[in-house]
Amino acid sequence: MEEKLLLYSVLECINQITSKCGSSTDIVKKVRSRARSIPSYSFTKGLVYSLVYIASRSSKDLVETGLKAQKCEEVINEIIMKKEVGNEEKSYAIYGAILLYIAKKLNIVNGNRFDDIIRDITKSPVAEIKMWSVLDWFKRFVEAYIRERE
Template identity: 70%
Template sequence: MDEKTLLDSILECINYIVSKHGPSSDIAKKVRTRARSMPEYSFTRGLVYALVYVASRGSKDLVEMGLKAQKCEEIIDKIDETKKGNEEKSYAIYGAILLYVAKKLNIVKGDTFERIIYELTESPAAEIKVWSVLDWLKRFAEAYIHE
């Protein structure tokens, strides 16, 4: 796994959230909460279950944007334009960032949520690689976004 791409991609997303919304905004705090809770959820229930849970709370279509975006700001701007509340937006942003980074790292190849679910189900190695993304996303969210 390319550590530089991993760190650059996560920082791109976290920095954009902080610059657009501020490090203490409600939406930023909710994204931080997602980043803190989802790794444990993924380890106990499984990554596929955690991704489906995130999509069910934030919208599969919004989470799927992470697979098609060229820049993280596209994801956040499009999700911000929706009429969803901050809770739902935070799930969508978190899930989309996760898929955005996994796609940039070539951990996943598909371009639909459904395809990604099958890829991760069929490849324990891919799931293990995504755990690293979960952990780094958690650490950067904790460092950059205030409680």
């Protein structure tokens, strides 16, 4: 996995979140909360559990947007435009979709469907190990760029 591409991808997504949603909005603060808490699920219960948990708190379809987008901006735009979805669900969807967007961009996973990704990760411990780096870097960038309280 190319570390530089990982860092650029995470930074691209953090900048898109703050520019599209504002740096102190409810959604952004909730995304920060997800980025800080969900990695521990991945370490204790596994990446598949974490992804399914994220999808259960938002929707599988919204999380899948990360697999179909060419740019992180597309991921954020598609999710925040959903009027029928509340901020809590949007925050989970944004977090999950960004993880899948970065994972696909780094060739950690392949496919355009959530089911395919779950199957791939279940079969490949290497994918899970590579995703730990994505989770950790995303968490660190979120903590640096998004304040907890203003």
